[in-house]
Amino acid sequence: MQIYLPIADLPVNIFLVLGMGLAVGFISGMFGIGGGFLMTPLLIFIGISPAVAVASVSSHIAASSFTGAINYWRKRALDIALAMMLLSAGILGTATGVWLFTELRAVDQLDLMIGLSYVTLLTVVGAVMIYESVRAVIRARQGMPATLRRPGSHTWLHGLPFKLRFKRSKIYVSAIPVWAIGFIIGFIGAIMGIGGGFLLVPMLIYFLRVPTTTVIGTSMVLTLVTMASATVMHAATNHLVDGVLALILMVGGVIGAQFGVRTGQKMRGERLRLLLGLLVFAVGLRFAYELVVKPDDLYSLRHVRNE
Amino acid sequence: MRRLALTFLVVLMASSIKPAAAERLVVSLSNHRVPVTSSFTGEDLVLFGTIEPDAGKTALRSAYDLVVTVTGPRHTLRTRRKERVLGIWVNVDSREFVRAPSYLSILSNRPVSDIAHQDVLRRLQIGLDNFLLPQRIGADIADTVRDDPFRVAFVRLETQHGLYRESSTAVTFLTPTVFRAAIPLPADVPTGNYAIDVKLFAGGAMVAGTNSALEVIKAGFEQYVAEAARDYGLFYGFVTALMALVIGWIGSVVFRRD
CATH class of the missing domain: 2.60.40.1930 (Macroglobulin (MG2) domain)
Structure with missing residues (x-):
């Protein structure tokens, strides 16, 4: 069944888009991430312009992270104080990202920028995750504890000023790295149409030593607010958010996520991280391939204005 | 005349x-x-x-x-050409086609x-070869020769x-x-x-x-959505974000297991 998307200005098969929402929702529930890094490329692949895809996916991620955040809220597994600190910088990052997005679109380099950020971010993060989880799997085989967590250890980050205490997460850290992480996630999210969950969770664990009990819930609150504000900002400045597309994706995503969570809970942590790392790395390679291989058509068209 | x-x-x-x-x-x-x-x-x-x-x-x-x-409403488009720069394909050159028909x-x-x-x-x-498709070339606007690569593309x-x-x-x-x-x-x-x-x-x-x-x-809903997105961007954004929250909330209620 075809449905006409009013902003993307093209008809799509409603079941195809719903299926994509379900599949990405399943993966996002399984790994506790937003899934934007998969959804945006998929939408581009079915013919939606990168700009509309990035802008519309932000609302889809807002929906699925809200579902997740409610669940973690019920289990009291999120740190509101930490989330608020991350957010204060995250909103600023999102605004900067939306501004740069508009500028790049004007000079015809947006597609390149999206492609390049995907390649660097996904291959690097994917490789690190694969490396880390393979080591964990090997350690588990040898009968040692799977993760090498040293809760008491301090890095140079802990020597920075403006220290704050976050009671729920039981950490005492400087506000500077918290703000930096919040800004980076907000910025990347607006440019790439991703929630940044797959980046934020490792950053919170490795840099701020946030315990695993509160990390995913807190990350979801941050994703929710940055993506909801990205939706509003993209709609207000670029007029590119396709509400119909977003609605279909949301419905699929929310349902898929519920089944993903159940599957994810049955798997071992390091195996799950290895799978996610492979997935992230593969998507990164796919983008690299596109940038390096000679395109089928060297020419492309872009709409400037109506007369 | x-x-x-x-x-x-x-x-x-x-x-x-x-x-x-x-x-x-x-x-x-x-x-x-x-x-x-x-x-x-x-x-x-x-x-x-x-x-x-x-x-x-x-x-x-x-x-x-x-x-x-048959000619559709006029709009201005940019045709961009990719070239290999440092191993990757980048848009290096572009031409603007001024007031070209969106349908022909x-x-x-x-x-x-x-x-x-x-x-x-x-x-x-x-014929497509003889239809006027003016390009912006510097400060001038003029149609080019028929086999101009940008026009052909x-x-x-x-x-x-x-x-x-x-x-x-x-x-x-x-x-x-x-x-x-x-x-x-x-x-x-x-x-x-x-x-x-x-x-x-x-x-x-x-x-x-x-x-x-x-x-x-x-017509109908499509027109309504497209006009809202264009004319009331901020409001449209808030409605979309609110829709995301409502769908997310419904999802957590429907699938609640405890």
């Missing part, structure tokens, strides 16, 4: 071969208003017409050729190059999208004086006003012409 000169020229050319041309074209379109709704997947419009002798002055000729040019169909009963001489076709802008890309086409089989003569033309509108047809220009040829010269028009409009 130009039209007057053109008419004069046509009359002059026609009269040099045969007695004064006296045909009249009567056309009718199957539908003047095409609504784009959520289930729109493209549509074929049909243009019917007859060739009539004007006030019984002359007998009709035996062989006619007909060219129908040239429909005829046989290849336009067989219908009239190249000079006539160029003057009347008949522009026409090729628009043709691939199904928005530009030249078809030499779309016009059929049912009798020597009654014809029908199929105007294909693709699924992603731009909305706005379309001009239909019909030109009748005989013996390599234009003998009559007429115009018609049609309108493609977004």
Whole structure:
């Protein structure tokens, strides 16, 4: 069944888009991430312009992270104080990202920028995750504890000023790295149409030593607010958010996520991280391939204005 | 002034071969208003017409050729060219096509190059090769040579999208004086006003012409959403974000397990 998307200005098969929402929702529930890094490329692949895809996916991620955040809220597994600190910088990052997005679109380099950020971010993060989880799997085989967590250890980050205490997460850290992480996630999210969950969770664990009990819930609150504000900002400045597309994706995503969570809970942590790392790395390679291989058509068209 | 000169020229050319041309074209379109709704997947419009002798002055000729040019609302597009820079493919060069039709169909009963001489076709802008597509070159706006790479790429890309086409089989003569033309509108047809220009040829010269028009409009929900997104961006954004929250909340309630 075809449905006409009013902003993307093209008809799509409603079941195809719903299926994509379900599949990405399943993966996002399984790994506790937003899934934007998969959804945006998929939408581009079915013919939606990168700009509309990035802008519309932000609302889809807002929906699925809200579902997740409610669940973690019920289990009291999120740190509101930490989330608020991350957010204060995250909103600023999102605004900067939306501004740069508009500028790049004007000079015809947006597609390149999206492609390049995907390649660097996904291959690097994917490789690190694969490396880390393979080591964990090997350690588990040898009968040692799977993760090498040293809760008491301090890095140079802990020597920075403006220290704050976050009671729920039981950490005492400087506000500077918290703000930096919040800004980076907000910025990347607006440019790439991703929630940044797959980046934020490792950053919170490795840099701020946030315990695993509160990390995913807190990350979801941050994703929710940055993506909801990205939706509003993209709609207000670029007029590119396709509400119909977003609605279909949301419905699929929310349902898929519920089944993903159940599957994810049955798997071992390091195996799950290895799978996610492979997935992230593969998507990164796919983008690299596109940038390096000679395109089928060297020419492309872009709409400037109506007369 | 130009039209007057053109008419004069046509009359002059026609009269040099045969007695004064006296045909009249009567056309009718199957539908003047095409609504784009959520289930729109493209549509074929049909243009019917007859060739009539004007006030019984002359007998009709035996062989006619007909060219129908349909142009959509004008917009400005940029054609970009990629080149390899440091191993990756980057947009390096671009040209702006000013006020180009967003939709362009040239429909005829046989290849336009067989219908009239190249000079006539160029003057009347008949065929994709002869249609004026002005580019912004520095401060000037001018059409380029036909084989300019940007122009060729522009026409090729628009043709691939199904928005530009030249078809030499779309016009059929049912009798020597009654014809029908199929105007294909693709699924992603731009909305706005379309001009239909019909030109009748005989013996390599234009003998009559007429115009018609049609309108493609977004209808119902699509129109509502598109207008809201354009005119009330901030409000639209808030509504979309709110929708995300509601769907997310419903999801957590429906699938609640504890």
